[in-house]
Amino acid sequence: MFGENLFSINGSQSCASCHQASSAFVDAGRRTSLGAEGIAGTRNTQSLENLAWQTTFFWDGRAASLREQVLQPIGNLIEMHESLTNVVSKLERAGYGPAFAAAFGTSLITVDRVSRALEQYLLTRVSGDSKFDRSARGEEILTSEEQRGFELFQTEYDPRREQFGADCFHCYGGIFFSDFAYHNNGLDLTESLRDTGRAAITGRSFDLGRFKTPSLRNVAITAPYMHDGRFASLEEVVAHYSGGVKRSPTLDPNLAKHPANGISLSSADQRALVAFLKWACFDKTDREKGVIG
Numbered sequence: 001m002f003g004e005n006l007f008s009i010n011g012s013q014s015c016a017s018c019h020q021a022s023s024a025f026v027d028a029g030r031r032t033s034l035g036a037e038g039i040a041g042t043r044n045t046q047s048l049e050n051l052a053w054q055t056t057f058f059w060d061g062r063a064a065s066l067r068e069q070v071l072q073p074i075g076n077l078i079e080m081h082e083s084l085t086n087v088v089s090k091l092e093r094a095g096y097g098p099a100f101a102a103a104f105g106t107s108l109i110t111v112d113r114v115s116r117a118l119e120q121y122l123l124t125r126v127s128g129d130s131k132f133d134r135s136a137r138g139e140e141i142l143t144s145e146e147q148r149g150f151e152l153f154q155t156e157y158d159p160r161r162e163q164f165g166a167d168c169f170h171c172y173g174g175i176f177f178s179d180f181a182y183h184n185n186g187l188d189l190t191e192s193l194r195d196t197g198r199a200a201i202t203g204r205s206f207d208l209g210r211f212k213t214p215s216l217r218n219v220a221i222t223a224p225y226m227h228d229g230r231f232a233s234l235e236e237v238v239a240h241y242s243g244g245v246k247r248s249p250t251l252d253p254n255l256a257k258h259p260a261n262g263i264s265l266s267s268a269d270q271r272a273l274v275a276f277l278k279w280a281c282f283d284k285t286d287r288e289k290g291v292i293g
Helices: 084-093 097-104 111-123 131-136 144-154 234-244 267-280 284-289
Strands: none
Touching (some): 084 111, 131 267, 234 267
16 A cells, blocks of 8 residues: 555555655655645655654654554645545545455454554565675675774764764664654754744754654665755765754754864765765665665
8 A cells, every 4th residue: 555546635646656665765856745736845755764663753753653654644735635534435446355354354444454554564664784784794894984984973072082073873873873862953043943843743942943863774865864855965964064053052962062063074084974874874785675675
């Protein structure tokens, strides 16, 4: 059903329309996706990999389970703009009964069964065999530039201790390259205030401009970047953290402790960090196995 257009009001769009397997399940190249009726959304399409290990969903965390998350785009006025009642009726008319019987024991089609089936499919989308993973197992070796990028990624920026890393690990560390938490990462306030992020869900001023940390797995093929897709390349992303950070009351402490505009990485170190992100985090073998492609 992930590729079924019947979920949209006019039969023009499926989940796969905006979450393309060949691009780690993002809408390749688009800042924001177009809905079934051609209306542009306000947020960049997120990857659907490794969702089994996450506890909240969407950029603002408004869904507490995958089973809840999969239904929201269907009724969203900008996205699929269809009622769940109509979706069930259309699936019945399309002859999905036998498939539901095989999965659930009877041919009854319900909203709950639809959400459970989509949830189970998404739980199988796993990314875990990148060059970085293989190097950690001793099966492959990072290039010297990639290794330098990894060192920067893992090292604190603390001039008092003569450490001049990129501080990425605070939010992007661990096997999933994300803490799946919410942070204000110093984007331009004028644009950020158009979308209050997590604050719209919690009602707390502390959450203003905070968005969920996306995973860096397969980040080489998930451009553009940030919650609104404002950066077209990883080079732009790294340049933002190096010298484009905008200060605000809710700026994440791990950015606020740095010099005014960022950590001022040299051009060579910026290139090394990008090299690590582009190739060491790229899951080529998973694509070959059909996990994401």
